[in-house]
Amino acid sequence: MGCxxxxxxxxxxxxxxxxxxHFDLQENFPPLKFQDETIEFNKPVKVSLDITNAGDFLDARGKITTAVRLNCGRCLESFVYPxxxxFEExxxxxxxxxxxxxxDDEDAVSFTGETLNIEPEVINTIQLAIPMRQICSEECRGLCPQCGTNLNKEECSCKNDNIDPRMAVLKELLEEK
Ligand SMILES: [Zn+2]
Ligand SMILES: [Zn+2]
Structure with a gap:
């Protein structure tokens, strides 16, 4: 297939x-810049693509699948996010x-010759698909605000006197950047 x-x-x-x-591509990507962070891939990036000659342009559409390593905003542990x-360009x-x-086409990208290099658009598309708010699980209990213990792993003896769960959510919203 000349890939x-x-x-x-x-x-x-x-x-x-x-x-x-149809084209199936797979490549190991170097870490990605995302906001102020560097995000590592946990798997190769797979792209499954149909390319159609639409006259003025080549219409490329399909799916990107991979997994990245993110840090949970609550407990700060790293976790794998599938x-x-x-993909459409x-x-x-x-x-x-x-x-x-x-x-007048927001998906327009130019190319020369007989080779498409889709890597920049693949990286761009992945960056847009990474959630702004990254949580390892909806049930993540986060860190104790007093001693910093990861409450998913163990209980601490601080008196966090039954923080109302609704207040905890509110607190989290306030802490969001
Ligand atoms: Zn977490
Ligand atoms: Zn504690």
Whole structure:
């Protein structure tokens, strides 16, 4: 299929309107910048993609699946977050050194020659799919506000006198950036 990394050879698609090909790609990605953090991948990034020659552009759509390592906002422990998200981009051919002009199309990306490098768009799509508020589980009990004990792992002897769970939620909202 002419795939190497996140590059796709579209020679067979370029010149035949309506042609469609399926591509399966997989690659180990280096850690990702996300807000102020660096996020590690726990699995290779898999992209399953159908590319159709739509005339003016190559219509690429499919699914990205992977897993990333996030830090829980409550207990601060790291946990694995399985990530699955849709991918959709429109690749417009341009001549070497030319800029893409014209299309009123928010999914527009340009490419030259007969190879698509979808890696930048894959990274972008993954970044958009990472939740802003990261919690290891809805049941996570977080840290004791007094001694810092991870209450998922053990009880502490502080008197956190029955914090009303609704107050705990409110407190969390207030702490959210
Ligand atoms: Zn947690
Ligand atoms: Zn405590």
């Amino acid at each position: 190497f990394g996140m590059k796709i050879n579209v020679k067979g698609l370029r010149h035949a309107l309506g042609n469609r090909e 990530l699955e998200t849709n 429109h690749y417009y051919p341009v001549e070497e050194g030319q800029e893409l002009e014209g299309p």
